[in-house]
Amino acid sequence: MRIAILSRGPELYSTQRLVEAAETRGHEVLVIDALRCYMNINSVNPEIHYKGKILKDIDAVIPRIGASVTFYGTAVLRQFEMMNVFPLNESVAISRSRDKLRSMQLLSRKGIGLPVTGFAHSPDDIEDLLKTVGGAPVVIKLLEGTQGVGVVLAETKSAATSVIQAFNGLKADILVQEFIEEAKGADIRCFVIGGKVIAAIKRQGQEGEFRSNLHQGGSASLVKISAAERATAVNAAKAMGLNVCGVDLLRSNHGPVVMEVNSSPGLEGIEGATAKDIAGMIIEFIEKNIGKKQNQSRTRGKG
Numbered sequence: 001m002r003i004a005i006l007s008r009g010p011e012l013y014s015t016q017r018l019v020e021a022a023e024t025r026g027h028e029v030l031v032i033d034a035l036r037c038y039m040n041i042n043s044v045n046p047e048i049h050y051k052g053k054i055l056k057d058i059d060a061v062i063p064r065i066g067a068s069v070t071f072y073g074t075a076v077l078r079q080f081e082m083m084n085v086f087p088l089n090e091s092v093a094i095s096r097s098r099d100k101l102r103s104m105q106l107l108s109r110k111g112i113g114l115p116v117t118g119f120a121h122s123p124d125d126i127e128d129l130l131k132t133v134g135g136a137p138v139v140i141k142l143l144e145g146t147q148g149v150g151v152v153l154a155e156t157k158s159a160a161t162s163v164i165q166a167f168n169g170l171k172a173d174i175l176v177q178e179f180i181e182e183a184k185g186a187d188i189r190c191f192v193i194g195g196k197v198i199a200a201i202k203r204q205g206q207e208g209e210f211r212s213n214l215h216q217g218g219s220a221s222l223v224k225i226s227a228a229e230r231a232t233a234v235n236a237a238k239a240m241g242l243n244v245c246g247v248d249l250l251r252s253n254h255g256p257v258v259m260e261v262n263s264s265p266g267l268e269g270i271e272g273a274t275a276k277d278i279a280g281m282i283i284e285f286i287e288k289n290i291g292k293k294q295n296q297s298r299t300r301g302k303g
């Protein structure tokens with residue numbers, strides 16, 4: 001096969017591992033920066049041009065699209081779909097997962113456990129907003145935040161009110177969530193491939209830190225997950241329409257709750273902690289599914 005990896009960082013661990021895994025299995029790999037692709041949308045035959053040449057005869061595409069380039073990156077992926085190239089994850093599913101509110105609405109519709117969550121732009125009744133999520137302590141999140149930045153624990157009603165007012169002043173969209181204290185600063189990352197959890201790790205925040213993000217000094221270790229956690233992760237992946245994803249769960253005293261579903265999950269932490277060849281499993285998923293109709297892009301770029 002000829003496999004294209006859409007990635008802006010050929011030197012990144014995840015990209016390198018995917019290249020290595022594909023080449024080991026006898027495939028040809030191209031690492032392509034989506035932002036450098038240009039396309040002729042009017043063409044009868046959809047084409048993608050890259051560095052002065054037309055990209056041809058590509059069988060599968062692995063999107064590793066960074067959050068900051070979602071819009072253009074998914075447009076390039078959609079063009080591949082229009083050319084009948086097999087996408088590891090479909091463009092519509094990626095767009096869906098990048099929108100936190102849309103994701104939570106979709107997951108809740110499928111009855112998947114979520115932290116009690118409110119969202120708001122400029123609430124005129126902060127007290128009522130806090131009441132809808134059960135009152136302080138609450139976690140307040142900037143919708144645009146990433147890697148733990150913009151996630152605040154407000155332990156009292158007055159702290160929560162001040163933080164919400166401050167975010168209002170910045171005209172930011174926010175999420176207000178019940179604080180899952182019993183998670184004790186840890187979350188579970190379930191790595192899903194083709195409807196199965198193939199690995200799971202626990203990320204534990206530093207002493208005194210409620211955020212488990214590795215970028216905030218958290219550490220990763222192997223974890224055994226329960227049947228309920230496994231089912232929650234699988235259902236979340238299915239609800240989002242993602243073949244490959246990382247589902248982040250919190251262990252709450254009302255069962256596993258999904259915090260988010262990541263459509264380009266990193267491989268370094270999880271391969272390091274589990275010693276599994278996850279890049280290889282991703283390539284094998286493509287090998288097994290590329291011919292199957294039901295796993296092809298459902299929208300063929302029309303979504």
Ligand SMILES: Nc1ncnc2c1ncn2[C@@H]1O[C@H](COP(=O)(O)OP(=O)(O)OP(=O)(O)O)[C@@H](O)[C@H]1O
Pocket residue numbers: 115139141145146147148149150151177178179180181183185186187205210211212213248250259260
């Ligand atoms: N409702 C909550 N209760 C307890 N802990 C939480 C809650 N929400 C988030 N956390 C902790 O804070 C961390 C960061 O939150 P979250 O994953 O929502 O934002 P983020 O990591 O900045 O976003 P992204 O994962 O998109 O980069 C989580 O990994 C988790 O450990």
Ligand SMILES: [Mg+2]
Pocket residue numbers: 147148213248260
């Ligand atoms: Mg997170």
Ligand SMILES: [Mg+2]
Pocket residue numbers: 146260
């Ligand atoms: Mg996130």
